[in-house]
Amino acid sequence: MTFETLRARITEFADRTALVADGHACSYQTLAEEVALRERAYREAGVGPGHVVTLIGDFSLAGLASLLALLFCKATVIPLTRQAHAKLAPYVEALQPDFLIDTQTDAVHRAALPAVPAVPAVPAVPAVPAVTAAPAWRGVLPAVTGGLIVFTSGSTGAPKAIVHDIDALCYRYLAPKPALSAICFLLFDHMGGINTVLFLLFRGGTAICLAQRKVDSVCQAVEQHGAQLLPTTPSFLSQMLLADAFGRYDLRSLQVISYGTEVMSETVLKKLNTLLPACTFKQTYGLSETGVLQIKSRANDSLWFRFIDAGVESKIEDGVLWLKTRSNLLGRIVFGAAGPVLEAPQQGWFCTQDLVATDGDDLMILGRLSDIVNIGGLKVYPTEVEHCIQQLPFVDDVLVKGKKHPLLGQILTAHVLLNGGLAKADAETAIKRHCRTRLERFKVPSQFIFDWENVVNDRFKRVRSA
Numbered sequence: 001m002t003f004e005t006l007r008a009r010i011t012e013f014a015d016r017t018a019l020v021a022d023g024h025a026c027s028y029q030t031l032a033e034e035v036a037l038r039e040r041a042y043r044e045a046g047v048g049p050g051h052v053v054t055l056i057g058d059f060s061l062a063g064l065a066s067l068l069a070l071l072f073c074k075a076t077v078i079p080l081t082r083q084a085h086a087k088l089a090p091y092v093e094a095l096q097p098d099f100l101i102d103t104q105t106d107a108v109h110r111a112a113l114p115a116v117p118a119v120p121a122v123p124a125v126p127a128v129p130a131v132t133a134a135p136a137w138r139g140v141l142p143a144v145t146g147g148l149i150v151f152t153s154g155s156t157g158a159p160k161a162i163v164h165d166i167d168a169l170c171y172r173y174l175a176p177k178p179a180l181s182a183i184c185f186l187l188f189d190h191m192g193g194i195n196t197v198l199f200l201l202f203r204g205g206t207a208i209c210l211a212q213r214k215v216d217s218v219c220q221a222v223e224q225h226g227a228q229l230l231p232t233t234p235s236f237l238s239q240m241l242l243a244d245a246f247g248r249y250d251l252r253s254l255q256v257i258s259y260g261t262e263v264m265s266e267t268v269l270k271k272l273n274t275l276l277p278a279c280t281f282k283q284t285y286g287l288s289e290t291g292v293l294q295i296k297s298r299a300n301d302s303l304w305f306r307f308i309d310a311g312v313e314s315k316i317e318d319g320v321l322w323l324k325t326r327s328n329l330l331g332r333i334v335f336g337a338a339g340p341v342l343e344a345p346q347q348g349w350f351c352t353q354d355l356v357a358t359d360g361d362d363l364m365i366l367g368r369l370s371d372i373v374n375i376g377g378l379k380v381y382p383t384e385v386e387h388c389i390q391q392l393p394f395v396d397d398v399l400v401k402g403k404k405h406p407l408l409g410q411i412l413t414a415h416v417l418l419n420g421g422l423a424k425a426d427a428e429t430a431i432k433r434h435c436r437t438r439l440e441r442f443k444v445p446s447q448f449i450f451d452w453e454n455v456v457n458d459r460f461k462r463v464r465s466a
Contacts, residue, residue: 002167003071003146005174006201010035013204016179020225021060021209028204031068034061038069047099049074050134050141052149054092056085057103059184059197059209066103071166075099076147078161080189083458088151091159094340095149095333096135137342140331142166147330150191152288153459161333161340162288168327169291171311173202180255181206182229183221185213185236190459192261192284195292196231213460215239219249226253231284233460234264237272238397242417246275260284260292262461263365263383264303267390273301285365289350291327304362320369321352355381371464373402373410378442380412382464385445388438389414389431394421399455400445401464414445417452424450 010018014029047053053075057063070077078092082104085092141147146166151159182200184207186193200207208225210217219240222230237259240246257272257279264283272281283305286292294309307314311326328350332343355366366381373380382400389398397417402410418427428448435444457463 002170002174005170006068006198007072009202009204013179016204017181017206018201019059019061019064019207019209022211026061031061031065034065035068035072038065039072042069042073042075045099047073047075049143050138051075051099052078052095052097052138052141053099053101054078054080054085054097055101055103056080056082057101058188059193059207060103062103063188064197064207066101070101071146071148074142074144074146076141076149076163078149079194081187084151084187084189088159091151091161091335091340094335095137095161135340137163137331137333137340140342142330148194150189150194150288153461158335160335163330163333164291164327165330170198170202171326172294172309173198177203179203179205180228181208181225182231183208183218183227184210185218185230185232186261187459191286191288192231192292195286215243215245219245219251222251222254223249228253228255229258230254230256231258231260233261234259234268235262235456235462236460238265238268239456239460241268241271241275242396251276252278254279256280256282258282258284260286261459263367265383265390266301266303266387269303270301287352289329289332290323290325290352293323293325293327298362304359304364306361306363314363315349316356316358319355321354321356321363321365322349323352324349371401373412375410375412375442376408380443382412385412385414385435385439385443388435389416392431392434394419394427395431397452399462399464403447411447412443412445413447413449415449415451415455418450424448 010028010032014027016028017025018028018031019026047070053070055066055070055077057066058081067077067079078097080088140163142165148164148166150162152162153159180200182196182205184193184196186196197207208221208227210221221227254276259281260283269281281300283295283297283303284292285295285305293307293312295305296308298304313324315322333340334343353369355369357364357366367383371382373382385400386398389395395416396419399415400412403413405411416427422430431448432444455463
């Protein structure tokens with residue numbers, strides 16, 4: 001099985017550094033020993049195929065070893081940070097997980113019972129009464145491999161739980177490749193974060209865990225450990241530019257900066273290429289429902305890309321991207337008054353909800369269907385307007401989104417971050433004049449807000465919902 005290949009790889013890379021966390025480096029040998037300890041304890045506690053386990057942690061030694069051990073036990077894991085667990089608690093509880101493991105206290109217990117006190121190493125699980133009939137959605141859980149459940153962001157409504165077979169996600173990591181050291185920027189409960197650590201471990205690389213995801217903390221980690229890869233979001237890269245991070249820190253060790261989860265600004269991408277000309281800026285594409293897919297950018301400063309993943313087929317219908325992949329979800333669980341319900345599985349093709357432009361085999365993401373602003377029946381892509389406004393030298397950043405309007409349905413609102421070059425009133429006049437010469441009139445924002453509060457969420461993505 002695909003994921004089982006990782007056992008041999010971890011043994012093969014025994015002398016290499018697997019993880020840097022809490023100021024300490026640990027080898028693959030140490031990681032292997034920790035995984036074996038936890039796997040044995042979990043098996044003795046009865047964890048196995050068909051069980052759902054909530055795992056609270058991060059990319060520490062305990063968190064990473066627990067995640068791998070549970071997947072080797074063939075359990076289905078819900079990895080969550082402590083903050084995400086608190087936020088998603090009602091939805092997690094509705095799934096009726098069999099076990100809850102908190103790696104920050106090393107407590108393991110049946111999810112239906114009170115927590116047991118923390119003890120050294122991995123404690124045993126207390127006996128549990130007979131289990132009632134399993135919820136219907138569990139019928140999609142993998143029977144002979146480990147599974148993974150990740151939650152969507154819930155930015156446009158209640159979150160959904162996405163069920164994956166871990167083997168189906170790992171096929172793209174199998175080919176031996178050179179080791180890299182990388183910052184684990186994307187979180188423990190994020191598909192991109194999980195992709196980062198699996199990508200590293202299968203090739204014998206080093207995962208550098210962060211205590212904080214602030215510009216200074218990330219740049220200090222890059223500089224201190226000579227990180228070669230930084231996977232992050234366009235919004236965080238914009239924050240790095242605003243903080244003059246490329247002037248204040250030595251980031252020359254970075255060979256690749258990968259960006260995804262939202263649309264990148266062409267203006268920002270060109271600035272980054274100027275500041276780090278020897279670095280490759282690599283767009284990534286992935287969803288909670290598909291995992292992170294292999295793509296190739298047309299050029300270092302281009303937003304056009306094509307799929308090079310052998311397990312991916314794509315098609316465009318009405319401007320929307322559809323995918324068929326080896327790593328498609330097993331099922332998507334929605335939450336309602338009646339509890340968790342499994343949506344009818346789609347046969348083969350999955351609608352990404354992403355609007356794209358095409359140029360031969362190349363694609364460019366324009367935004368999500370939910371991001372389109374409808375002004376009196378005319379559709380506007382906010383990213384097009386953002387790219388236009390960011391060309392102005394007195395604008396550091398901009399977010400464009402829709403606002404309800406009683407007559408037009410919606411109007412465009414632009415949140416603008418100025419760099420001090422112009423007063424707000426003068427800036428608004430200049431922005432409108434600039435947009436009118438380059439965009440159709442209905443695409444010119446009606447309202448300008450010179451306030452940058454609450455524009456980026458805790459996942460370092462722009463908040464486009466009203």
